[in-house]
Amino acid sequence: MDLMANVLLAGGASPAMVHSLPEINDFTPHTDALLINIGTLSEAWLPSMMAAAAAAARSGRPWVLDPVAVSASDFRLNACLQLLLLRPAVIRGNASEIIGISNASRVQGSKGADSSHESVEAIDAAKSLALSSGAVVAVTGAVDLVTDGKQVMAVTNGVPMLQKITATGCAVTALIAAFVAVTPQRALQATACALAVFGLAGEIGMATSRGPASLRMNLIDSLHGMDEEAVTSGVNIQHRASADLSPQP
Ligand SMILES: Nc1ncnc2c1ncn2[C@@H]1O[C@H](COP(=O)(O)OP(=O)(O)O)[C@@H](O)[C@H]1O
Numbered sequence: 001m002d003l004m005a006n007v008l009l010a011g012g013a014s015p016a017m018v019h020s021l022p023e024i025n026d027f028t029p030h031t032d033a034l035l036i037n038i039g040t041l042s043e044a045w046l047p048s049m050m051a052a053a054a055a056a057a058r059s060g061r062p063w064v065l066d067p068v069a070v071s072a073s074d075f076r077l078n079a080c081l082q083l084l085l086l087r088p089a090v091i092r093g094n095a096s097e098i099i100g101i102s103n104a105s106r107v108q109g110s111k112g113a114d115s116s117h118e119s120v121e122a123i124d125a126a127k128s129l130a131l132s133s134g135a136v137v138a139v140t141g142a143v144d145l146v147t148d149g150k151q152v153m154a155v156t157n158g159v160p161m162l163q164k165i166t167a168t169g170c171a172v173t174a175l176i177a178a179f180v181a182v183t184p185q186r187a188l189q190a191t192a193c194a195l196a197v198f199g200l201a202g203e204i205g206m207a208t209s210r211g212p213a214s215l216r217m218n219l220i221d222s223l224h225g226m227d228e229e230a231v232t233s234g235v236n237i238q239h240r241a242s243a244d245l246s247p248q249p
């Protein structure tokens, strides 16, 4: 929650972390987008998540789902399948998470929040999930892939060290929600841009980092200090044919 909120602030958004059911009606009118992250899912929080997603959907606000460790337990998988019925605008996960939620069954060998697959292995699952749910689906990894079920965009910004900081996936999903809030009618492009900007912040931050802890700090600083010139010269977003999904320079 710390990294997610700080990434949102550095990116120019205004986060509020809310768990309580009685607060949803008060918060919803003030939101431009909602993020549901099941990282620390509990029986007590699930009804709030369902109610918040329903309130967002009812009022035409985009909401974004991060299915953290969806394959690790039946409880998480069933919660995600219920949440999917409330029509998220975007779903962002690592490859194992997207394969699990797309197949509506737990990936064998899944041990938790980290992926045991490459993003390119999840492209068919991502497309199928996008078509069945109506959401834009993003799979992150060495190359980030974003699809609406037809088009595929590939983002190659980022550094491997991002995997060594907990909640970078959660944080980039939060940034996606902020970008989608600005251009809700262009969720595919907003998602690709958020992934590219986050990855670029990682690249810039890595230049002055010694390891995960300093990268965590420098990532936030880089995002905060990023100007238009840095974005336009640094982002790497391409349309990709399905047959050509390997990382490119
Ligand atoms: N090998 C890699 N090279 C560059 N960037 C990466 C690599 N692996 C992950 N990332 C980046 O790290 C962030 C978190 O992605 P990921 O590790 O897939 O999510 P999660 O933390 O949910 O498992 C994303 O911005 C992604 O692009």
Ligand SMILES: Cc1ncsc1CCOP(=O)(O)O
Pocket: 038, 039, 040, 068, 113, 114, 166, 167, 168, 169, 170, 171
């Ligand atoms: C370690 C852990 N356990 C529950 S949530 C969480 C963080 C997951 O973050 P990410 O999906 O960004 O790796």
Ligand SMILES: [Mg+2]
Pocket: 068, 069, 093, 094, 113, 169, 170
């Ligand atoms: Mg994750």
